[in-house]
Amino acid sequence: MTxxxxxxxxxTPRPIIxxxxxxxxxxxxxxxxxxxxxxxxSYEWAHQIQWDSRDQILTSEESQxxxxxxxxxxxxxxxxxxxxxxxxxxxxxxxxxxEVLDEELGIVSGKKFVEIERPKLTYDPTYHLYDDAGLLxxxxxxxxxxxxxxxxxxxxxxxxxxKRNEAQLIVRASAQFYLRPLEEPVPYQMFFRTLEQALxxxxxxxx
Amino acid sequence: xxxxxxxxxxxxxxxxxxxxxxQVYGCAPTPSQDLFALTEAxxxxxxxxxxxxxxxxxxxxxxxxxxxxxxxxxxxxxxxxPLGLVTAARFSEPNYLEIVGVTVTVRPQADGxxxxxxxxxxxxxxxxxxxxxxxFFASLERSLFITKE
Amino acid sequence: MRGSRGWARxxxxxxxxxxxxxCVTVPPEEIFQLSPESPKNRAIQTRMFQTxxxxxxxxxxxxxxxxxxxxxxxxxWDVGFLRAAKERSAREWGQHIGRFFVLAATFGYVLMPxxxxxxxxxxxxxxxxxxxxxxxxxxxxxxxxxxxxxxxVERSGIPPGEQKSEMIRxxxxxxxxxxxxxxxxxxxxxxx
Numbered sequence: 001m002t003x004x005x006x007x008x009x010x011x012t013p014r015p016i017i018x019x020x021x022x023x024x025x026x027x028x029x030x031x032x033x034x035x036x037x038x039x040x041x042s043y044e045w046a047h048q049i050q051w052d053s054r055d056q057i058l059t060s061e062e063s064q065x066x067x068x069x070x071x072x073x074x075x076x077x078x079x080x081x082x083x084x085x086x087x088x089x090x091x092x093x094x095x096x097x098x099e100v101l102d103e104e105l106g107i108v109s110g111k112k113f114v115e116i117e118r119p120k121l122t123y124d125p126t127y128h129l130y131d132d133a134g135l136l137x138x139x140x141x142x143x144x145x146x147x148x149x150x151x152x153x154x155x156x157x158x159x160x161x162x163k164r165n166e167a168q169l170i171v172r173a174s175a176q177f178y179l180r181p182l183e184e185p186v187p188y189q190m191f192f193r194t195l196e197q198a199l200x201x202x203x204x205x206x207x
Numbered sequence: 208x209x210x211x212x213x214x215x216x217x218x219x220x221x222x223x224x225x226x227x228x229x230q231v232y233g234c235a236p237t238p239s240q241d242l243f244a245l246t247e248a249x250x251x252x253x254x255x256x257x258x259x260x261x262x263x264x265x266x267x268x269x270x271x272x273x274x275x276x277x278x279x280x281x282x283x284x285x286x287x288x289p290l291g292l293v294t295a296a297r298f299s300e301p302n303y304l305e306i307v308g309v310t311v312t313v314r315p316q317a318d319g320x321x322x323x324x325x326x327x328x329x330x331x332x333x334x335x336x337x338x339x340x341x342x343f344f345a346s347l348e349r350s351l352f353i354t355k356e
Numbered sequence: 357m358r359g360s361r362g363w364a365r366x367x368x369x370x371x372x373x374x375x376x377x378x379c380v381t382v383p384p385e386e387i388f389q390l391s392p393e394s395p396k397n398r399a400i401q402t403r404m405f406q407t408x409x410x411x412x413x414x415x416x417x418x419x420x421x422x423x424x425x426x427x428x429x430x431x432x433w434d435v436g437f438l439r440a441a442k443e444r445s446a447r448e449w450g451q452h453i454g455r456f457f458v459l460a461a462t463f464g465y466v467l468m469p470x471x472x473x474x475x476x477x478x479x480x481x482x483x484x485x486x487x488x489x490x491x492x493x494x495x496x497x498x499x500x501x502x503x504x505x506x507x508x509v510e511r512s513g514i515p516p517g518e519q520k521s522e523m524i525r526x527x528x529x530x531x532x533x534x535x536x537x538x539x540x541x542x543x544x545x546x547x548x
Contacts, residue, residue: 024463044472044505047445049452056444057476057498057524058532059425068423102431105415109428154443156427160419174422179445179473181425269435270483277401277495278394279387280523283479288434298521299384307387329383336383343388 047179059181070185072172073192073203080106080161083169086198087159093194096157106161113153114177153178170206171195248335253324255337258344262321262351265291268313272323275350281309291315306330309343323347400527402495403534403545404485410436410492413482416540417494423536426478436482446474446502469507469514476500493548496533498524 050056075083084101087108091098096110157175164170173191175182182188192203262268265288272293273283281295291313299305308328316322325343327334334340405413411433418428418438426440451470458468478498485491499522506516538545 025460027463029460044447047447047472049445049447049449051449053444053446053448053471053474053502054500054524054526056442056446056474057500058529059423064423100428100431102433104411104433105418105431107415107418107428107431109431111427156443158422158427160415160422160428162415162419172419172422174425174427176425176427176442179443181442266434270481273435273437273481274483274495277481277497278390278398280391280394280397282477282497282499283437283439283481285430286432286435286437288432297387305384307383327383327387329387334383336385339383339385339388342385346388346390 066185067181067183068172069206070183070188071174072170072206073195074164074206075169075171075199075201075203076167077169077199077201078163078167080163080169083161083171083199084108086195087161087171089198090191090194091157091159094157094191096155100158107158108161109156109158111154111156114155115153155182171203252333252335255340256326257322257324258347259316259320259322260348260351263319265313265315265321268321268323268351269293271351272311272313272347275347276309276311278350279346281307307334397525398495399548400525400530401497402493402548403537404491404493404548405541405543405545406491407541407543408488408490408492410482410484410489413492413494413541414438414480417480417482417496417537420533420537420540421478421480423540424533426476429477438480439477440480441475441477443473443475446471465510467507467509469504469516469518471502471520472505472516474500474502494534494537494545496530498529498533500524 077083081103084103084106088098088101091108091110094112096112098108098110100107100109102108155175155177157173159171159173161169161171171192173188175187196203260268262271269286269288269291273286276283276293276295279297281297283293283295285292285294287293293311293313294308295311296306296308298307306329310326312324314322314324323344325340327339327343407413414431414433414436418431418440421428421438421440424442426442428438428440430437430439432438448471451468455468455470458466476498477500478496480494480496482492482494485493501519501521504516504518504520507514534545
């Protein structure tokens with residue numbers, strides 16, 4: 001192994017710009033990693049990430065069938081008004097504010113806020129800047145304190161009641177929680193138990 | 208008896224009083240007495256915003272209004288049949304900064320015709336150009352008389 | 357001398373402020389005029405069904421929207437109107453990667469805000485196509501609103517909440533929706 005004489009090595013200095021660039025990149029990378037690390041603890045990384053956010057517009061079919069089965073029950077009655085009334089009672093029991101009620105189409109929908117991700121300070125005045133109704137269509141102001149801090153605790157639920165056949169009605173409940181569709185079967189089981197108790201009827205699973 | 212110097216406390220008192228009054232009254236502007244008074248300009252505008260059509264059925268008129276708004280690219284926000292009300296809005300893509308909202312009311316008149324009034328707002332300011340309303344009613348007329356077949 | 361320079365600064369500052377905040381815009385005349393894309397959009401967003409049962413069509417539309425994860429926000433059956441929305445995360449890998457590279461390239465001075473949260477909404481209108489009400493058409497419009505998170509440029513923070521709205525114009529999405537609706541009503545969805 002031939003070693004270069006020290007003087008020769010000193011005669012080939014690295015360009016200054018390259019040194020600065022490497023230093024900058026290193027600094028940027030370290031900062032980026034710090035931010036990533038901080039991000040892991042922050043709001044961002046608690047939520048789904050995807051390659052194209054437009055994929056969320058229509059859902060994928062993979063988990064749909066099982067989810068549909070968990071969300072749906074059949075009831076041996078033709079009295080849609082009664083089932084709607086029971087659905088409203090169940091939503092009220094769960095502290096939902098019923099906002100949509102359509103007797104002709106058989107739709108009940110409500111929302112509520114749950115106690116998660118509340119700010120660590122005792123009182124966050126910016127929470128009240130958030131105007132829920134202002135997001136009806138899209139906010140009229142150019143820049144608005146993001147809803148994300150205050151939408152993560154929003155739970156929305158819709159119940160539809162439709163005629164399955166001459167003797168049965170089909171009830172489907174779907175909910176949204178923490179910016180995701182609620183896909184756990186257990187909460188739906190509990191909801192239907194409340195509904196069955198209000199109706200004095202047993203719900204059957206759809207095959 | 209020592210006389211306490213009051214000058215410092217006086218100005219401090221004044222500041223405290225000012226701060227207290229601001230807390231109580233805030234810096235909010237007081238509404239003028241004419242806030243809800245109708246002005247000449249508004250009365251004139253009403254004539255541009257209103258048109259009467261030869262449509263007997265309110266539901267048909269309302270559906271016609273909804274259809275024309277959808278054709279114009281508006282997103283329907285609210286619709287109420289018994290009150291004859293439709294609210295819609297649209298933004299100009301891709302520039303979000305411009306947003307147009309419109310409220311349309313449909314009222315049956317005594318002579319069997321339908322009075323339709325449109326209020327349009329552009330970026331929180333009411334639109335006062337009569338030509339824009341003319342365009343709306345021209346599009347609405349086309350839509351209403353196509354669906355009559 | 358100092359006074360005039362001070363005034364000049366004030367005027368310049370106000371001018372820049374005016375430019376940066378955008379000039380007061382005049383409402384464009386074409387807002388209520390049909391544009392050349394209107395018929396194309398209408399064709400993408402509308403299908404005809406051979407049925408006289410409008411309520412069933414609406415009820416099936418609500419069920420289809422529910423199947424797609426939407427929550428019904430407004431329902432007015434007498435004018436055949438439904439409005440539904442769902443909120444989802446709008447985070448994208450591409451934006452995270454872009455943000456990292458911008459951060460590295462500017463040596464930590466610029467952190468770009470990225471999309472965090474989106475609300476996807478749909479408004480659906482069903483109406484009869486003839487006097488006998490034997491044919492109905494269903495028109496649905498999908499749109500979404502996306503909000504960005506916070507960022508900073510050289511120590512001055514960019515507040516979160518920047519909003520961007522977008523009409524969905526992809527015909528495939530609408531085809532998929534109508535395919536599902538068609539299955540729900542056991543009827544064929546005809547293009548208009």
